[in-house]
Amino acid sequence: MTPEALGTLATQLDMDGRTSEAAQILETSVALRPSAQVHAQLSVLYEKLGNRAAAITHQKDALRMADTPTLHERLGYLYAGNGSYASAAREFEQSAAAEAPRTVAYTYRRTVRQSW
Numbered sequence: 001m002t003p004e005a006l007g008t009l010a011t012q013l014d015m016d017g018r019t020s021e022a023a024q025i026l027e028t029s030v031a032l033r034p035s036a037q038v039h040a041q042l043s044v045l046y047e048k049l050g051n052r053a054a055a056i057t058h059q060k061d062a063l064r065m066a067d068t069p070t071l072h073e074r075l076g077y078l079y080a081g082n083g084s085y086a087s088a089a090r091e092f093e094q095s096a097a098a099e100a101p102r103t104v105a106y107t108y109r110r111t112v113r114q115s116w
Contacts, residue, residue, distance in 0.1 A: 003033040010041070019048050036066035043074070052082050069098040 001009075006029035013022035023045040030038045039062035046054035059075045076091030 003029040003035070003038070006032075007038065007041070010045075014045060014048075019045055023049065034061075034065065036062040036071070039065065040071060040074070043078070047078065052078060056082070069095040072098070 006025050010022040010025040010029070013019070013025065023042060026038055026042050026045065030042065039058045043055045043058040043062065046052070046058060056075065056078050059071065059078055063071045063075060072091045072095035076088045076095065079085070079088035079091060
C-alpha cells in the first residue's frame, strides 16, 4: 500500500473512532516515506490518545521537515498543555515572527486600497 493510501485509511479509521489503529497505520506510512504532513497528523492522533510526549516528538519531526508558523503554533499549544510554558512561549514567538511580515503586508495592502 502506498503512503497516500495509508493516509486515507488512517483518516477513515480515526473518523470511525479507531484512533489507535490510525496511529499505527501512519507510523507505517512515515517509515515508508517520512513527511511533515504525516508527522503532524501523528501528533494530532497521539494527542487525542493522551500521549502528549509522542505528540510533541512528532510535531518536532514535522518542524524539522517543514518550518512553518502553523507547526510552531501547534507545538506551542502542546508545550503549554504539558506545563512547559517557556518552551510554549518560544514556539509562539517563532510563529508570530514568521507571520508578522505577512500580517503587516496584508494590513498595508488593505489600508492602501481603502484610502484610494
